[in-house]
Amino acid sequence: MSDQEKEEVKPIDLSANVEDAESGAAVAKFQEDDNIAENDVSAPVEEEDIPWSTRMWEVFTTFWPLGFVAFGGPQAHIAILRDHxxxxxKWMDEDAFTELFAIGQGLPGPTSTQLVISTALSxxxxxxxxxxxxxxxxxxxIVLTTCGVLIANFIDPNDPPFYLVGLPPAAVSLVFKAMYGFGAKLDKLGMILATxxxxxxxxxxxxxVIKPTSxxxxxxxxxxxxxxITYLDSKRSNPLGxxxxPSKGWDAKSDITMKRIGIPLWVGFCIFLVWVIVxxxxxxxxxxxxxxxxxxxxxxxxxxxxxIIFGGGQVVLPMLQGEVVPQWMTKxxxxxxxxxxxSMPGPLFNFSSYLGAVYKAVPGALIAWLGLFGPGIILIFAVVPFWARLRxxxxxxxILNGVNSTAIGLVGAACVILWEQAVLNSADAIVFVFTGVLVAVFNFSAPVSVISGGVLGAILCNDAANLGQIPFAEL
Known part of the structure; x- marks a missing residue:
């Protein structure tokens, strides 16, 4: 690879994502192998392809255990996937992995899940x-569907048990951390659009006057x-952004990866039409x-x-909240x-199964889960055949710069909206600050941070120590 080609691939800085990763084990392994990867990032050239059945078995043995350890959000997921x-x-070289990562960034849906699909697809x-x-x-x-059914049937929504009191402010602190990570990478125009x-x-x-459903x-x-806006700005002689x-892209006619994908352009177009029609x-x-x-x-x-979700799981929260509260469940x-x-492994989009389970038990969970994941899944299959050309x-x-920047602004709005609804008194604020420091300063994993915040909230609640319980509205 020439120096010029390396420079072209550089825009998507995977190492920066890894620095923000919340999965300690994945990050440690990534850093340990970083020097090796710099000198050897090419997958072995295969003159004759591996049998399909063998490659399917590799997919199974690779992703089955990852589903249980993929904690930490999209950044940690990227680090885990690159490492494995x-x-x-050595399923692919660094360039191919970067290309697939870019596809997920440019499409609506859960980015890390789309990267999982596209790497296995390739x-x-x-x-x-x-x-x-x-x-x-x-x-x-499975876990979130089960929890949704149990909470809907056995817990009074107006009087949650003490061990659930601290979860809302603890969870919101992670949204603030995500917003900081996204916003730090924006240029001036991107920050304006996000604001x-x-x-x-x-x-x-x-x-x-304005209805939330709008x-x-x-x-x-x-x-x-x-x-x-970013497209027009890019045409200026002195752009603000x-x-x-774009990088070199794949050669759709000779690249073995494109042959393995096996989706012709016309099929990709038909898949895209399915998404539109539905x-x-x-x-x-x-x-x-x-x-x-x-x-x-x-x-x-x-x-x-x-x-319409660009930017991953955190962006989906304000939209989901506007649709399901109070129509399907309480705040x-x-x-x-x-x-x-x-606190679960895997993407935050799995939250949809919980929402559906609370509203309509297991059938509702499966429909909600398929509904939220469906567009991202269909589009990744539709777009991969076109990507070598679009790049x-x-x-x-x-154009993608502007779409992503605007989507990040929705995460910022979620910070404000979720704070106001989840942090109701001083005890909640203490849990929020405590959890935020654990995850942002000391790099605790998301599950440990959320559970720790939940424990602190249980200690402070009115059924235990009864500290900091005066509502902010009365101060």
């Missing part, structure tokens, strides 16, 4: 991608406008035809939100589930 797939197993084809998806998410799906989108989202959530139209419009050239039809059936079916409504809400139930989801288009990269 590039450094240890190894064993479409069935390999689907198998990796289920293995990656299965532990979190505007955050202010608009906060306004929608707190205005007497977010389903306003948020996609803001994402589109953000992309248009920072734009980097999105349009569900909206028409629920909002125009007015079909009264709770399960259809669950699917429509989740599919619509999953189709306390929402935040209790958020705390549980933050050559400079304008496409510039």
């Amino acid at each position: 797939l590039v450094v240890q197993r 190894r064993a084809g479409p069935l390999g991608g689907l198998l990796a998806f289920f293995l990656w998410n299965l532990p979190g799906l 505007i989108s955050a202010c608009v989202a906060i306004l929608i959530n707190g205005d007497y 977010s389903q139209y306003v948020f996609p419009s803001m994402l589109a406008i953000g992309g248009l 920072t734009y980097k050239a 999105l349009v039809m569900t909206i028409i059936l629920v909002d125009v035809v007015k079909i009264e079916n709770d399960y259809l409504k669950i699917f429509e809400v989740m599919w619509r939100i999953g189709s 306390d139930q929402f935040f209790q589930g958020l705390g549980l989801a933050q 050559h288009i400079y304008a496409f990269k510039c």
Whole structure:
């Protein structure tokens, strides 16, 4: 690889993501192998491909254990995947991994899950991608569905038990940390776009005239406008934003990875149409035809939100909250589930299974889970065949800058909205600060931090020490 090509691949700084990773074991291993990876990041050249059955078995044995240890959020997930797939197993070289990571960043949906799917897809084809998806998410799906059913049936939503009191403020502290990590990487124009989108989202959530449900139209419009602004800015002689050239991309005709994927362009286009048709039809059936079916409504809400989420799990929180509270559950139930989801392995999108379970038991959990994950899964299969071509288009990269920056602003809005609803008294604030310091300063993993905050909240609650219980509204 020439020095020029290395420089072109540089924009996506995986090492920066790793520095923010919350999974200590993954980070330690990543740093230990970093020097080795710099000198040997190429997968072995295979003149004859490995049998498909062998590659499917590799996918199973690789992703089954990862589903149980993938704590720490997207940054930690990227570190874990790079360590296992590039450094240890050498499924692909550094450039291919970076390309696949970029695909997830440029599409709506859960970025780390899309990276799981695309890496397995590049190894064993479409069935390999689907198998990796289920293995990656299965532990979190089972636990959160079970918790949702139990909380809905056995816990009074107006009087949560003491051991759940500290989970909401503990979970919100992780959202603040995510916002800091995202915002630190924005350029000036990106920060402006993020600020505007955050202010608009906060306004929608707190205005007497504007309905909170208008977010389903306003948020996609803001994402589109953000992309248009950065595209126009990139055309200026002295742009305000920072734009980097697209990387080399894959050779779709000769690259063994593209051959393994085995999805022709016309099939990718058909898959894309499936996503569009499902999105349009569900909206028409629920909002125009007015079909009264709770399960259809669950699917429509989740599919619509999953189709416009850029930036990963934290961005989805304000949209989900606006749709499910108080229509499906109480505010306390929402935040209790958020705390549980933050402490589970796998993506935060698994939170959808908890929401569906609280509302409509196990069937609701499965429909909500498939609805929220569905768009991201379909789009990753649809876009991979086109990616070798799209990566050559400079304008496409510039548009993604604006879309991602605007999406990050929604995380900032979530910080404000979730703080106001989860931190109600001094005891909650103490839990918030305590958990935030553990995860941001001392690099504790998300599960340990959330559980520690929950324990502190239980100690301070009115059923135990009864400290700091005066509501802020009375101060």
